[in-house]
Amino acid sequence: MTVVTTPLNAGIKPSDNELITRFLEDQNPEHFTQLYRRYGGKVFAKCISMLNDEALARDAVQDIFIKVFLNLSRFNEKSSFSTWLYSITYNFCIDLIRRKKKIPVLLADDVSRIGDEPMPEIPDSVLLEMKHERLERVLKDLPEGDRIILLMKYMDDMSIKDIAEFFQKTESAIKMQIMRAKHKAQAIYETIYAHDPIES
Amino acid sequence: MREKNNSFKELEAKWEAGLPPELERRVSSQTTNFAVFGRVVELFMPNALQAVAHIIGGTSDEGPQTMINPGRRPEPEQWPDWRTAPGGMK
Numbered sequence: 001m002t003v004v005t006t007p008l009n010a011g012i013k014p015s016d017n018e019l020i021t022r023f024l025e026d027q028n029p030e031h032f033t034q035l036y037r038r039y040g041g042k043v044f045a046k047c048i049s050m051l052n053d054e055a056l057a058r059d060a061v062q063d064i065f066i067k068v069f070l071n072l073s074r075f076n077e078k079s080s081f082s083t084w085l086y087s088i089t090y091n092f093c094i095d096l097i098r099r100k101k102k103i104p105v106l107l108a109d110d111v112s113r114i115g116d117e118p119m120p121e122i123p124d125s126v127l128l129e130m131k132h133e134r135l136e137r138v139l140k141d142l143p144e145g146d147r148i149i150l151l152m153k154y155m156d157d158m159s160i161k162d163i164a165e166f167f168q169k170t171e172s173a174i175k176m177q178i179m180r181a182k183h184k185a186q187a188i189y190e191t192i193y194a195h196d197p198i199e200s
Numbered sequence: 201m202r203e204k205n206n207s208f209k210e211l212e213a214k215w216e217a218g219l220p221p222e223l224e225r226r227v228s229s230q231t232t233n234f235a236v237f238g239r240v241v242e243l244f245m246p247n248a249l250q251a252v253a254h255i256i257g258g259t260s261d262e263g264p265q266t267m268i269n270p271g272r273r274p275e276p277e278q279w280p281d282w283r284t285a286p287g288g289m290k
Binding site for chain 1: 210211230238
């Protein structure tokens with residue numbers, strides 16, 4: 001068995017791209033395991049948040065990493081590895097939701113159905129400062145499309161431009177969708193916690 | 201300065217901490233299997249394909265070179281000096 005020397009053993013942390021290059025050179029799965037250790041948790045968190053099911057999320061993480069493993073040679077360094085990995089994660093989970101629930105389109109139709117009615121702006125702090133236990137409960141009750149777009153915006157700090165590119169929508173449509181999702185989240189919060197609106 | 205609150209990040213940290221440790225073993229053993237399989241394919245597949253092509257009557261310049269003049273002995277003048285010719289002749 002080949003012993004991996006150099007920075008991995010020497011305690012110097014190689015970058016993601018270095019690990020990928022080494023893996024493509026010698027096909028040593030240890031390099032890939034390093035990538036898994038870095039991003040397994042993040043991917044798992046995204047899967048749980050989107051799929052709302054821990055067992056499904058576990059299987060999804062495994063499938064996503066195998067998919068990444070088999071397609072690693074196609075990774076071009078135009079974006080960072082994490083961006084590439086997260087977009088695979090989002091696509092995988094969205095496909096899974098579509099197949100399970102037989103929803104034809106998650107976001108596109110919703111966005112195009114939004115009317116011109118004015119909506120009051122809800123500050124980000126309403127969601128960002130919510131207790132995380134309550135936020136988890138609210139996210140659970142949100143429709144998938146709204147949940148995913150809020151996670152992209154507030155959990156992954158994706159820009160409106162990147163989200164728009166991902167869904168192949170215009171930036172204004174995405175802004176509108178985020179605003180709508182925030183309104184829905186607030187409405188769910190008010191329904192669930194009507195008896196205790198102020199967090200203690 | 202007070203750090204900005206982000207309950208999304210707190211939630212993410214909570215979910216991240218729940219990553220089952222056995223998942224690493226599952227992913228790792230599967231990737232190792234794929235890597236081994238890949239190496240086997242890389243080593244044997246080209247020759248195997250050439251051999252199949254040869255068996256079914258195809259020709260290939262790059263095919264296995266082991267079947268050239270099958271069964272043909274070299275001419276006596278090609279024998280190395282140290283080798284005794286059949287019948288004891290030198």
